[in-house]
Amino acid sequence: MGLKEKYEKEVVPAMMKKFGYKSKMAVPKIEKVVVNVGFGKMVAQKTPKEREKIINEITNTLALICGQKPVVTKARKSISGFKVRKGMIIGAKVTLRRKRMYDFLERLIHIALPRTRDFRGIDPKSIDDQGNLTIGIKEHIVFPEASSESTSRIFGFEITIVTSAKTKEEAEELFRLLGFPLK
Numbered sequence: 001m002g003l004k005e006k007y008e009k010e011v012v013p014a015m016m017k018k019f020g021y022k023s024k025m026a027v028p029k030i031e032k033v034v035v036n037v038g039f040g041k042m043v044a045q046k047t048p049k050e051r052e053k054i055i056n057e058i059t060n061t062l063a064l065i066c067g068q069k070p071v072v073t074k075a076r077k078s079i080s081g082f083k084v085r086k087g088m089i090i091g092a093k094v095t096l097r098r099k100r101m102y103d104f105l106e107r108l109i110h111i112a113l114p115r116t117r118d119f120r121g122i123d124p125k126s127i128d129d130q131g132n133l134t135i136g137i138k139e140h141i142v143f144p145e146a147s148s149e150s151t152s153r154i155f156g157f158e159i160t161i162v163t164s165a166k167t168k169e170e171a172e173e174l175f176r177l178l179g180f181p182l183k
Contacts (some may be wrong), residue, residue, distance in 0.1 A: 139156060
């Protein structure tokens with residue numbers, strides 16, 4: 001059973017019973033997943049040619065992991081301490097919705113997180129007051145799409161799962177029922 005099917009058949013009735021929602025449309029759901037990688041440190045002291053090579057390698061790997069082409073993000077202002085100029089490419093992000101989002105979350109829950117070194121579960125403190133969960137992945141090679149042989153650099157990224165939950169408790173229950181390995 002897929003994550004979407006599980007949500008519709010198991011999570012919605014359980015949440016309606018626990019929180020007393022009148023309509024199943026009031027039940028919180030996952031709206032989008034944002035995968036964000038910053039490569040400021042990796043490209044800061046490089047020549048433009050080396051910088052472009054690193055950016056292409058990381059964006060291609062991110063596209064393999066997410067199944068969607070990432071958007072490069074540029075610096076809004078110059079910061080001399082970080083050797084960053086305005087307009088310089090400093091990151092990439094992918095916003096996943098609908099089917100791709102559910103596919104990515106299934107791979108995250110069932111494959112990537114269990115493969116993470118010293119993984120003991122997601123800390124419930126990672127859920128903010130608006131009901132969004134943010135997870136940091138230290139090594140991208142926990143995803144089977146990105147093999148360690150094909151990439152020369154190991155990079156980390158951040159995954160933010162945005163929900164329509166109004167409170168932290170609702171979001172925590174939603175993630176538990178969906179099968180997220182919370183502590």
